[in-house]
Amino acid sequence: MDTQHDNALAHALAAIPGPVPPSGVIHIVIPHTNRFTVVGNHLAQHAGLSLVAIGIGVHIQSLPAGSEISIKTLAARFPEGEVKIASALRELEAHGYLRRTRVRLAKGRVATRTVFCNQPGAVLRGGVVPGAPGAPVVGAAVRNPAPAPALVREHLRVPEPDPARVREPGPARVPEHIRVREPEPTAVAGARPAPVRLPAPTAPKQPRRPLPHPHALTPERRQAASALPADLRRHAVELVLSEEAVEELVPGVAAWLERDATTDAIRHALTADLPKPLKHPARLLRHRLTALLPPPLPGVHDLTAPRRAPVTPFQTCDGCERAFRSHEPGHCRDCRAPYGEAA
Incomplete structure (x- = not known):
C-alpha cells in the first residue's frame, strides 16, 4: 500500500504544469465541485492577524447564516481555550472583519448581534453599493439552511473593485447601510421602562507573590537546588524545563532546602497531581514553590512538653485526722493553735 501511495504522489507531481520549485511548498490544485468557500488572500495572508484569528475567520466565513459563533461554542468545537478564542475575535473585530453590537429585545432582554464581512477593505473604500449587481447579500437567520446551487454561488461573488476607481482610503468609517440599528422598543400602555443593567465590577487582580x-546560598546548596528541577523530567515527562527556567527556580528550591526539606519531599510536592494538559510547567513549579513553602523546623526545646506547676501534697492531721495540703506532716490550721505550731 505504501508503494502505491508513493507512485500516486509521484504521478500527481509529474502532472503539475511548469517547473517544480526546488524548495518550499508544492501545490497540487484540484478544483472543488461542492462544499467550498471563497476566501480572499487579504484574510488568509493577513500580516496583522495571528494564525488563530485567521483560522477562526475562515471558519466563520464557511458557516451558514444564523450559525452560533459565541466564544463557548467555538471553544467546544476547537481545542483552543476561551481566552485564546476571545483574543482572536477581538483581532478580527479590530481589523473590520467582525462587528458585535448589543441590541435590546422585547421584555428588556439584551442580545449580541454578530456581523461578519468577507471584504472589510471594499466596504471602507465604498467599492460596494447596496442593491447593485455583486453587492453583498445578508443571509436570513436560519438554523439549517439548504446549500445554494453552484450557479447561485457564482452570482453571489463580490467582484474586485476597479483600481482606477479606487479612491484614497480615508478614516475608518462604516457606511450607514452596513451599520446594525437597534430596534425601537414597542410602546405599551402603563408599562415601565426596562431597567438598565450595569456590568458588575471586576475584582482587582492580586499581584503575584515573589x-x-x-x-x-552556599555553593553546595546552589548545586543541589539546580540539579533537583533539572531532574524532574525523569519523574514526570511534562516537567521539561529550559536552562533559563531552572536558573529562575534555584532560589525557591534553595529556600526549601534551607528549611530542612528533603529532596524526596520537594520532588513529591512539585510532581503530585499535575494538570492535564500542562501548558506552562515553569509557571506551575514557581507557584508551588511559593504557595507550599513549609515553615522552618522547630528546635528541640520547642518540642518539649510544658512543665506543670508544682502541686502541694495532702497530709493527714495528727490531731483531728483531717486532710490538708502541706509539704511536711503535722497539724491542720485549726489544731496548730493548741499545740503552738508556727503557721
Whole structure:
C-alpha cells in the first residue's frame, strides 16, 4: 500500500504544469465541485492577524447564516481555550472583519448581534453599493439552511473593485447601510421602562507573590537546588524545563532546602497531581514553590512538653485526722493553735 501511495504522489507531481520549485511548498490544485468557500488572500495572508484569528475567520466565513459563533461554542468545537478564542475575535473585530453590537429585545432582554464581512477593505473604500449587481447579500437567520446551487454561488461573488476607481482610503468609517440599528422598543400602555443593567465590577487582580529566597546560598546548596528541577523530567515527562527556567527556580528550591526539606519531599510536592494538559510547567513549579513553602523546623526545646506547676501534697492531721495540703506532716490550721505550731 505504501508503494502505491508513493507512485500516486509521484504521478500527481509529474502532472503539475511548469517547473517544480526546488524548495518550499508544492501545490497540487484540484478544483472543488461542492462544499467550498471563497476566501480572499487579504484574510488568509493577513500580516496583522495571528494564525488563530485567521483560522477562526475562515471558519466563520464557511458557516451558514444564523450559525452560533459565541466564544463557548467555538471553544467546544476547537481545542483552543476561551481566552485564546476571545483574543482572536477581538483581532478580527479590530481589523473590520467582525462587528458585535448589543441590541435590546422585547421584555428588556439584551442580545449580541454578530456581523461578519468577507471584504472589510471594499466596504471602507465604498467599492460596494447596496442593491447593485455583486453587492453583498445578508443571509436570513436560519438554523439549517439548504446549500445554494453552484450557479447561485457564482452570482453571489463580490467582484474586485476597479483600481482606477479606487479612491484614497480615508478614516475608518462604516457606511450607514452596513451599520446594525437597534430596534425601537414597542410602546405599551402603563408599562415601565426596562431597567438598565450595569456590568458588575471586576475584582482587582492580586499581584503575584515573589519567589522565596534563602538567607544564605552556599555553593553546595546552589548545586543541589539546580540539579533537583533539572531532574524532574525523569519523574514526570511534562516537567521539561529550559536552562533559563531552572536558573529562575534555584532560589525557591534553595529556600526549601534551607528549611530542612528533603529532596524526596520537594520532588513529591512539585510532581503530585499535575494538570492535564500542562501548558506552562515553569509557571506551575514557581507557584508551588511559593504557595507550599513549609515553615522552618522547630528546635528541640520547642518540642518539649510544658512543665506543670508544682502541686502541694495532702497530709493527714495528727490531731483531728483531717486532710490538708502541706509539704511536711503535722497539724491542720485549726489544731496548730493548741499545740503552738508556727503557721
